[in-house]
Amino acid sequence: MSETRFKTLRDVPLEEYLAPGNPLCAGCGATPVLRMFLKALEGRAVFVNAAGCFTLLHVYPYTPFKSSWMYTAFASAPAGAQGIRDALDILIEKGKIQPEEDIKVVCFTGDGAAYDIGLQSTSGAIERGLDFYYLVYDNEAYSNTGFQKSGATPYAASTATTLPTKLQREGHTGSKKDLFEIWRSHKPPYVATIAPSHIVDMLRKIESASKYRGPKLFISFTPCPTGWYHDTSESIRISKLAVECGVWPLKEAIYGEVKHTYTPRVLKPVEEYLKTQGRYKHLFHPQRQEHVIKAIQENIYQYWRRVAETEKLDIIIPSV
């Protein structure tokens, strides 16, 4: 990442590739990521969209895109991308389009498709070395259908299917799948986590990924005002807090080698992050569930202790 055209927010391209007026929720945390993605790719892309919130970007007869868009079933976005990539390759080989006219193939899926339903087809696409981009907008549940639990739902979050009850007062009892590690174990050229609040970091990652041929995968943190029960104006602030509290580490892995691109100097207590969202309300109200908060905090500290050790980072981690 030595040579980059993105150094500050002023380097963000002004050219707009996503028209206003899409029917997603006000304050959606995914659309800033999508906009930046399009800016970084300079709009020269064809999109493959698995079922999810982004399906609604394109409700007939309106579209916010200025390029092509294909809609696939939940499980098959990478398969759709494979078909488009092959078609483009054949057209180039036959000389029907010039290599410099080539466009990029980009998959957009939500966490439901990426973590659960489409996991195997993505695994297959990475294994085949398909040259494509994959962007997951991870809002930690199936929010398009009413916020049911997905494989990405973190411990203690309340969703439509993991409501806190008398017997299970903490809400969701399982923990979030580590999709980054699942994908990294395939050793693809590029895997990274991004967050809508850290735009320069995101643009740099997309830029450095474009140097590689093969699967380029991005997992984006996505605050969801509708499902997380926070004010629409808080989306970016929550994303910032998630990074500062260490909940959402910003990292990249090139051919399986992990590097953290942003490390908070001092980890903020996770409580600050949890308190911003209604889906964690049951941890504080009516009674404070100290052991649950402590468990979440300890999990984060454990992660960062390991990172500090392996990457020789200077992070101040308080002892619990």
Place this chain on the structure above:
Amino acid sequence: MANSQINSFILYLKIRAKAYIYKTRHPSFGCGVWSPMLKIRFHGRGGQGVKTSSRILGRAAFLDGFVAQDSPIYGAERRGAPVISFTRISKTPITERGFIFDPDIVIVMDETLLNDWLARPLDGVKKGGAVFVNAQPGFPPPEGHDDKFFITYDLTGRALEILGKPIISSPSAAAAAKITGLITKSSVLEATADELAELDLKDELLEKNIQLAAEVYDAIPSPVINTEESGSITREISPLDYEPVTYEEVIHLDIANLGNSALRRTGNWRIFKPVVDPEKCTGCMVCIIYCPDSCITLNENNKAVIDYDNCKGCMICLRECPLRAISSVREVRVYA
């Protein structure tokens, strides 16, 4: 005439006959409402509490000894998009299901919906029916609907004052209940408490909701709805004659225009609008970058300009502006 049509026509006659018998036996039923059933349709935007208000009304009617039915319908869109819900109130069991095409009462929870070609809240309202519009004082009733009662009240304004949130489920239900002329205040308040308690509201907020519902119930007049004349469905069904469409015409449609979503005008979704103070704005681009809807651009003087046609009013720009150059102003519109 197809067999099913004959059947449904016979059923219709039966219902009318039954209703007539009912009317003659119970002249006091419905305070002058001649109908086997009172149909109420709520129009609002996702997040306003449209579904909850129809539930509150249904429960209140049930508490008063009526048979009630309520159901919402959503499109393939979300918060901010038009939502409809239905309540049917009757003294006898309700056999009708589905959409209400010919409501006696329509509750419009967002005035901008009156001009929305997809929501069309005034479609099919019976002659002599009542239309409630949540609008600020001085709202002119729409033209061509002189045969209906128009009642307005600034629910959003009161909700913002009392609850601090633009959620108007309980006051809309209270307004609808008062307009029916059938449902008592105590039932409305009890239903509000029951329904909102199911949603796990804090006690403090619950009390404020009840206060607001009581206030609205008292403030709304109770018009005598007389929808007797129309009787059957008054909705105009457009005839099915069409001309063949050519390929060229199809291609000229919006589908061929890329990035045409700006025509949707999602600006109608917002209740507060962000306003940039050009004195303070330095053109630092932070709002432009974080705007989820690409609604902010820089003008020739290097100041942020907001596209109010499509800004949904999420206020991320206000929150993120490092110079606090953006303020929030209550939106005042008539049929935007």
